[in-house]
Amino acid sequence: MSDWVIETKDLRKIYQMGEIEVRALDGVDIQIERGSVVSIMGPSGSGKSTLMNLLGCLDRPTAGEYILDGERVAKMKDDQLADVRNRKVGFVFQSFNLLSRQSALSNVELPLRYAGASKNRREKAIEALTAVGLGDRVDHRPTELSGGQQQRVAIARALINDPAIIMADEPTGNLDSKSGAEIMELILSLNKTLKTTIIIVTHDANVAKQTQRIIRLKDGKVVGVEENL
Amino acid sequence: MNLGQSIIEAIESLNANKMRSSLTILGIVIGVAAVIAMLAVGNGAQNTITGSISGLGSNLLFVFRGGTNEEVRNPKPLTVADAEAIADPFQAPSVAMVAPAISGNAEITFSGEKTNTQIYGITPEYELVRNYELLEGEFITNQHLLGRASVVLLGPEVADKLFDRRDGVTGETIRIEGQPFRVLGVLAPKGGSSFGSEDNVVLVPFSTAQTRLIRRQSDRVDLILVQAASADTVTQATDEISQILRARHRVELGADDFTIFSQQDFVQTAQSITNVLTIFLGGIAGISLLVGGIGIMNIMLVSVTERTREIGLRKAIGARKKDILIQFLTESSLLSMFGGLIGIGLGWLIAFVVGQIAAASGTELIPDVGIDAILLATLFSTAVGLFFGIYPANRAANLQPVEALRHE
Ligand SMILES: Nc1ncnc2c1ncn2[C@@H]1O[C@H](COP(=O)(O)OP(=O)(O)O)[C@@H](O)[C@H]1O
Ligand SMILES: [Mg+2]
Numbered sequence: 355m356s357d358w359v360i361e362t363k364d365l366r367k368i369y370q371m372g373e374i375e376v377r378a379l380d381g382v383d384i385q386i387e388r389g390s391v392v393s394i395m396g397p398s399g400s401g402k403s404t405l406m407n408l409l410g411c412l413d414r415p416t417a418g419e420y421i422l423d424g425e426r427v428a429k430m431k432d433d434q435l436a437d438v439r440n441r442k443v444g445f446v447f448q449s450f451n452l453l454s455r456q457s458a459l460s461n462v463e464l465p466l467r468y469a470g471a472s473k474n475r476r477e478k479a480i481e482a483l484t485a486v487g488l489g490d491r492v493d494h495r496p497t498e499l500s501g502g503q504q505q506r507v508a509i510a511r512a513l514i515n516d517p518a519i520i521m522a523d524e525p526t527g528n529l530d531s532k533s534g535a536e537i538m539e540l541i542l543s544l545n546k547t548l549k550t551t552i553i554i555v556t557h558d559a560n561v562a563k564q565t566q567r568i569i570r571l572k573d574g575k576v577v578g579v580e581e582n583l
Numbered sequence: 584m585n586l587g588q589s590i591i592e593a594i595e596s597l598n599a600n601k602m603r604s605s606l607t608i609l610g611i612v613i614g615v616a617a618v619i620a621m622l623a624v625g626n627g628a629q630n631t632i633t634g635s636i637s638g639l640g641s642n643l644l645f646v647f648r649g650g651t652n653e654e655v656r657n658p659k660p661l662t663v664a665d666a667e668a669i670a671d672p673f674q675a676p677s678v679a680m681v682a683p684a685i686s687g688n689a690e691i692t693f694s695g696e697k698t699n700t701q702i703y704g705i706t707p708e709y710e711l712v713r714n715y716e717l718l719e720g721e722f723i724t725n726q727h728l729l730g731r732a733s734v735v736l737l738g739p740e741v742a743d744k745l746f747d748r749r750d751g752v753t754g755e756t757i758r759i760e761g762q763p764f765r766v767l768g769v770l771a772p773k774g775g776s777s778f779g780s781e782d783n784v785v786l787v788p789f790s791t792a793q794t795r796l797i798r799r800q801s802d803r804v805d806l807i808l809v810q811a812a813s814a815d816t817v818t819q820a821t822d823e824i825s826q827i828l829r830a831r832h833r834v835e836l837g838a839d840d841f842t843i844f845s846q847q848d849f850v851q852t853a854q855s856i857t858n859v860l861t862i863f864l865g866g867i868a869g870i871s872l873l874v875g876g877i878g879i880m881n882i883m884l885v886s887v888t889e890r891t892r893e894i895g896l897r898k899a900i901g902a903r904k905k906d907i908l909i910q911f912l913t914e915s916s917l918l919s920m921f922g923g924l925i926g927i928g929l930g931w932l933i934a935f936v937v938g939q940i941a942a943a944s945g946t947e948l949i950p951d952v953g954i955d956a957i958l959l960a961t962l963f964s965t966a967v968g969l970f971f972g973i974y975p976a977n978r979a980a981n982l983q984p985v986e987a988l989r990h991e
Binding site for chain 2: 407410412413431432433437439440445447451453455456464465466467469472514515571
């Protein structure tokens, strides 16, 4: 009996564009094992972002079931979803999405503030920044950091609440190949040490190759699952 | 997130857009300053007017000829006998003192200096009920009255005009309508500008005025001043006087040919006029505060649009609707609260300057910035910030995270 951190059943997302129905996701069944690193690939328009949004609890499916770390989230209300995102999901975006006016430390602390935790926020944030190799850049603002460093801050922010999953949407897409490789290295090493499940959406076959499993999407359907060795 | 953090974050965010924040605050500053200044000047004007009415004396009643009812034909004049009847303690027990007076205009000269002024023919009671005080000399007495003495008390302004000073003029001889009068003393200034100058007057004995200056038929008087025994008996005294005069003038009920004003009536009339004025001015100022509030709404809407992505991110990492709502409401309330505080200071300053200008032009007006006005302005401006912040904040809070993140 495996330990699924993510399990979806017949997940559907349909956008109604006037007369036309766009089936962005058309019956997706996937299971993701706790502690694994999985990549999602597929051509443009195949439904990768839509799936990311659903798995990350940013959006609700039109139909189907989704169980995240033991919680049925498909029909939750906005504020319940916000709470699940806060506790169970860490996000890493292609464009980093840091608050440019605030220090690396404040950015990393932010999820803790919304969690209502007041104890040791600063210590935890410094710890997370140290874990991504930025222990000496705590008070820098995003504008004072390189792209690779900014993505490290974002990864520290994703880690801070000790989430069940980290969703990374093209995490290396805005980086040069060297920093991109370093970020992948960091993500994989964090997976080893922290046992956090990581899901990466990517175009880059090199990135996908480094993950344990590749889920291929096309026209809103899963068309193949490859296990890497 | 707790409130302290929200406030710190809001200040950081307002600080990041200094120019925009200050212009928004300016809108509120002007509104609040206008409200504070208008209320202060209005209150000051009221204080001055009621003050000068109280300065007339205490518990006074003013009896004039002529009714408030227009249908009263041929009102009988008030006479010395009327005054004596009112002074009768059996007919009018609530009356303490009665002072009939006649008045007119007269030309006064002293060695080439000339001035026109109000002249009152009075009895010693008049000096008492009006609370007159002297800078020098002595009051008009019954002796002067009996002897129809040619003596005069000068108001301080008259002394200024004739002698260029207010002391050392007792004993001088001036001419009123060409007749020589000895200066008996100089009245202390009463100030007050609401009834024209109280200081540009001269007082002469009633009998002297009657026979030689104002020349009233028989024993007519222009005004009877009555002092009630106490503040509590003012109404009662009014009733007693009405009854006496109705009987003496043989008027039908409801057709009084005389009018009695109490000091309180004057104060109330003056207050209701200045109240209307204050409300009117405050209302106009309030509109500018409203415009400031719309400025806040405008800026907050721009800010929400600009920060859509930020809102999306905050939601992605766990911000609830409430958190976003509070964030934006805190910003708009802070804007209006800062505006309010600065506005109170500025309004105070404006009121002070208005007071100085009024003083320089000879009107006594001390603007009165009440604690109530300050509380009102603070509450109102914060409420404006909250009210006009609600719509933009709601808009931000209801953004869907997916769409917000996709923005730009
Ligand atoms: N908000 C939306 N409204 C309408 N159609 C959408 C919306 N989001 C995505 N789609 C459609 O759903 C399909 C899948 O999109 P998406 O998940 O963004 O694909 P990918 O990320 O793989 O490029 C596309 O055809 C896209 O046009
Ligand atoms: Mg996409």
